[in-house]
Amino acid sequence: MAVDWAELGVGQALPALPENQTAERFQLLIESVKDYAIFILNPDGRVSTWNPGAERIKGYSAQEIIGQHFSVFYPPEVDAAEKCRLELEIAARDGRFEEEGFRIRKDGSRFWANVTITALKDRRGRLVGFAKVTQDLTARRAAEDETRRFRLLVESVKDYAIFILDPAGVVTSWNPGAERIKGYTSTEIIGKHFSTFYPAEAIAEGKCERELEIAIQEGRFEEEGWRLRKDGSQFWANVTITPLRDPADTLLGFAKVTRDLTQRREAEASRQLLAEQSAALAEKARIQEFQERFLAILGHDLRNPLASIDMGIGILRQQSENEDAARILTRMQSSSRRMTRMIEQILDLTRSRLAGGLELDLRSLDLQETLSRIVDEMRSAYPTRPINFFAPSVRILGDQDRLEQVFSNLIGNALAHGDPSTPVTVHARVADDVSVAIHNRGEPIPPDVQAKIFDPFRRGERESRTSKTVGLGLGLYISWEIIRGHCGSIEIDSDAERGTTFRVKLPLEKHLRA
Amino acid sequence: MITTASTHTVLIVEDEEDLRELMRHALQMRGYRVVTAAEGTEALRKIDDIGPPCVVLLDLLMPGMNGWDFFEKLRQRPELASVPVIVHSSAAARAPQGVTRVLQKPLAFETLVSVVGEYCSN
DSSP: OOOOTTTTTTTTTOTTSOHHHHHHHHHHHHHHOOSEEEEEEOTTSBBOOOOHHHHHHHOOOHHHHTTSBGGGGSOTTSOHHHHHHHHHHHHHHHSEEEEEEEEEOTTSOEEEEEEEEEEEEOTTOOEEEEEEEEEEOHHHHHHHHHHHHHHHHHHHOOSEEEEEEOTTSBBOOOOHHHHHHHOOOHHHHTTSBGGGGSOHHHHHTTHHHHHHHHHHHHSOEEEEEEEEOTTSOEEEEEEEEEEEEOTTOOEEEEEEEEEEOHHHHHHHHHHHHHHHHHHHHHHHHHHHHHHHHHHHIIIIITHHHHHHHHHHHHHHHHHOOOHHHHHHHHHHHHHHHHHHHHHHHHHHHHHHHTSSSOOOOOEEEEHHHHHHHHHHHHHHHSTTSOEEEEOOOOEEEEOHHHHHHHHHHHHHHHHHHSOTTSOEEEEEEESSEEEEEEEEOSSOOOHHHHHTTTSTTOOOTTSOTTSSSOTTSOHHHHHHHHHHHTTOEEEEEEETTTEEEEEEEEEBHHHHHO | OOOSOOSSEEEEEOSOHHHHHHHHHHHHHTTOEEEEESSHHHHHHHHHHHOOOSEEEEOSSOSSSOHHHHHHHHHHSGGGTTSOEEEEETTGGGOOTTOSEEEESSOOHHHHHHHHHHHOOO
C-alpha cells in the first residue's frame, strides 16, 4: 500500500526538492531499512504498511500482517487491547509514545523492543494514523543485564579483593572485598598506585612493574606472597593480575583479584605441626614399647636360665663329695650370682635412664634398724674386718630394699678398697637432716676419679676387672639414683690424710610429711 | 576328686622346663612328692587329680594361664583357698595380694629346700 507522504507533511524539512520527489525518496529509505521495523497503523491501530525491517524483526510478511491489529505483537500476559488503546491515546494526545518492553514475534518468541509510536496528522491537524518504529534491543539488553549482574557480583563479593588498575597501575575501582581485605575505603585508594599494597623491599626490587609486564606478556600473572594492609600488618595473599583489552587489543588496564590466604596458610602450618607431633608421639610409643620389651628380656628371659644354673649347682653340691668338684661348683655359683647382680644393675640403669626412673616403695623406716642389718651382713661376709657402727634411732621415709642396696654398696666398697688393718666406720647423725658417713683409711680416690665417680660404667683405677667387686661400674651410679629418688644426696671426700668418706644425706620423715 | 590335703606333695607351676625339672629333682632328692605344670590351666587339672598340695611354687609370667589368673582361680575354690602359695618369679615385685610368700628369681637350692620345709613334711 502506498502512503501519501506528501499529504502527511513528510519532506517539508527538505525544501530543495519538489514535494512529491521528497516523499518518493523517503519511501525508498524506509523500504531499505533492515534494522528497524517501520510501519504505519491506521487510527484504530491496524497495520497499514510494512517494511523489510519489520518483516525481519517480527517475522510476518506484509501480506500476513497488513490489516491486523498491532495488539498481535504483545505477549499474552499483557492485556493487549487495553495497552494498545492506551498507547495510541498517549501518542494522539502527546504526539509521541515511547517505551521498552517485550514483544512477540510471529513464531511466538520474545524480543526486547524499543517502541516509538508517533501520531500522524494531516495539514489540518486531523489524526490520520500512527508511525510505529520498533527496534530489537534483545542483544543490547542481554549485554546490559550481563554487565549489571557482573557489577552486582563484584560488589557483593567480600572474600576477594576485586579491583581495576589503569595501564600505569593506578587503582580505578574498588570492591567491598578489597576494602575488607586491605582496609582502605574506595575514596582512600582510588587514584593511588597499587605498589601501596607491597612491602618496601618488594617495591625497591621493581616487583610491581615486573608483575604488570608478565601479565601483559603472558596474559596473566599469579603468585602467593606477603602483602600489606592499610594498618601496616602483613597478610599472605593469592594474587591474580589479568590485562584488560578492548576489541582492538588496546590495553585498557588490569583486573586484579586478591585473596587473603593467611588463615589457610596458618591452618596448613598447624596441620603440619600436628602431623609432626603425632609422628613424634608414635615414635615415642615405639621406643617405649622397645624399652618395655628390653626390660622384660632383662628381667625375665635372662634370669630364668640363671635360676636353672643356680639350682643345678645347688643340687650337684649336695650330691658331690669330691673336693675338686666342690671348688668348681663354688666358682660356678659365684659367677652365676655375679651375673645375676649385673643383670639387676643393668635393669636399674635402664629403668633410671630410659623408663622414667627407679620405682621406689617409700615407707616409714627406722634408720638404725636398716643400717644395723647391713652392718651385720657385712660383718659376717668380712669376719676379719672391724666395722665401727653408730646410728641413732630416727624415722626416715624410704624404700627398705633400695636403701639396703645403697649402704651395702658403700660399706662393701669401703671394705674392699680400704686399708685392711684399719676399721671401716659407719656413723649416722641427725641434725636438720640425716647424714650417714661411711669412712675408710687407705689409698685415696684421685680427684679426677672423684669427679666422675657417680657416672655409669665408670671404672676407676681402683676397680679393675680383676677386682673383687662386681664389675660393671654401675654400683655408685645406681646408689646415687636411689638416694636422689629419696630427695637426698651423696657426697665424696677423699685424701691421703683423712682417708675416704662417702656421706649420704636423707631428709627426715617429719620434714617430708610436713 | 581327692580333697584331703597332702602333707608332702609340692606343686611346681613353672614354664621354663630346665628350671622346672631341676626344682623337681631338688625336692625329690629331699623326699617330697613333686607334681609339675607349665601353666595355670594344667596346674588346676593336676590339683583336681591329686588333691590340694602342701604348697604351690608359682611362677607369674607364663604363656597360657598366667600366675595372677591361676592364683585368683585357686582362691575362688573354698577347698583350695588355704593352700600356701609361694610366688617364685622374676616379676616378684608385681606378685598378687594375698600370696603366702614372694621369692625373687633366681632362687638358691638351699633357700628352696628350706622354704618348702616350712610348709611340707618329707
